[in-house]
Amino acid sequence: MKNFYIKPKIEFGENSLNFLKNNVNGKVFIVTDKSMVTLKLVDKITELLPKNSLVKIFDEVTPNPTTDVVEKGLKELVLFNPDVVIALGGGSPIDACKGMLYFGRKLKITLNNKLFIAIPTTSGTGSEVTSYSVITEGNKKIALANEEMLPDIAILNPEFMKTLPKKIIADTGMDVFTHALEAYVSKVANPFTDAMALESLKLLNKNLVKHYNNAQDLEPRKNVQFASCLAGVAFNNSSLGINHSIAHTIGAKFHLSHGRANAILLPYIIKINENANERYEVLAKELNLEGKESFVKYIENLKVTLGIEKSLSELNIDFQEFQNLIPEMLSEIKADICTEFNPNILTDEEYIKLLLKIYFGNL
Structure with a gap:
């Protein structure tokens, strides 16, 4: 049931x-x-x-x-x-x-x-x-x-x-984006969660950059707040995916804000989640984009606008330390409660390749 x-x-x-x-x-x-x-x-x-x-x-x-x-x-x-x-x-x-x-x-x-x-x-x-x-x-x-x-x-x-620093608006706004997106492509998404996740993404598309550029402007501020709440209700009922699982472990290991970790990961996770291609195509269409690739490009451009790094290496994380922690991170990612509902089930080898791409920025 x-x-x-x-x-x-x-x-x-x-x-x-x-x-x-x-x-x-x-x-x-x-x-x-x-x-x-x-x-x-x-x-x-x-x-x-x-x-x-x-x-x-x-x-x-x-x-x-x-x-x-x-x-x-x-x-x-x-x-x-x-x-x-x-x-x-x-x-x-x-x-x-x-x-x-x-x-x-x-x-x-x-x-x-x-x-x-x-x-x-x-x-x-x-x-x-x-x-x-x-x-x-x-x-x-x-x-x-x-x-x-x-x-x-x-x-x-x-x-x-009204007085939030731009960096916090960027990080938290992309956290909302990730919530809505993962709720929409979750294995247990349903029409109720779809409606809320999709409306959240539409509100973000129209308001996040405006809110980032001017936190004093009431309408964008209210709409981003609504988007956050809608995405919360959506993922509370459909769960999330490996974008969050990986963000949890990377954030803890390297002391990154959760939203920024999510934002860095997003394009890489979308690329690897091939089982959700049809759902990404729907989202692209709803945002007046041409398809999954244009959706990925849209997110990359949004990150640039919000001052968010493309890769972990841009944060000056030491590669040797990152490499040494991969076995531990892999174990934590697979045990995370969000992983179960990701569209694709990854092998250990796929996870390792993905983590290296995220580090070096090889999208």
Whole structure:
């Protein structure tokens, strides 16, 4: 039996934060990072909470949140025992918060009946509407999947994206592109996920570069945020593929942002996924392109516009180190939960050739 799961409830628009005024009561635990505090974005949340709210802020989330951060946050969460949990930030704070709730329930710590609200401040991960969380342990990324990690409420407010640096807009925007694309060509894609993935790609096609060039412009900013959310719902129901599996291991090994790793990989993965050629042709047509090759060229040109490297060698990653890590990376890629749903099943030899192409830029 197949299913399409829709959760959470989504509040969106310029006044969406007002949801907090009348729907949050009691003790509130906010999971975020120090930049959100420094930029006073946390204040935009706390000032809307009822006057009698008791608030505790856990701001120790780091990029690529680690198991240590999750463990520390979980301890504070349990001791505080809040009525409401709010995750505020990019994918890292939301994923970390999900990890706290996931491991709390796994350890049978009483964490039920807490309202879980996710408020993204970037347009990229779609984590506010997915049951996935990626946590780093050492030099490995662990992808978790459990419906209990889905937030109850997602609040999409475009105000948070007005001051994003261009590099973050580029990285998170290409993360959205990868989510939508992999959801569309997944082995278990369906008409529901197709509709959302395709609309996400159309919105990105019209708005991502505009948003990159001028983050103050409201319409592109809102539309990229919608694209991110739509892609999140899509891949939450159809999963992803080896673009993400490889990005997880490369990102962890060489400390790359997840979105940039995804973007570098995209053309190479499309080339090797021959079983999805018909689906790529459909996407090309929807974007007024002539076929799969023109679709690959379109992505390459988009990456140039967004200042994203073509290969790993352009990031000055040492080749000897990269080569030595290939057996370990290969093992992690094959074990990643996203690999199962990729259109093509690759042999070890094909993976090694692919990794070398990605390093040297031999598309």
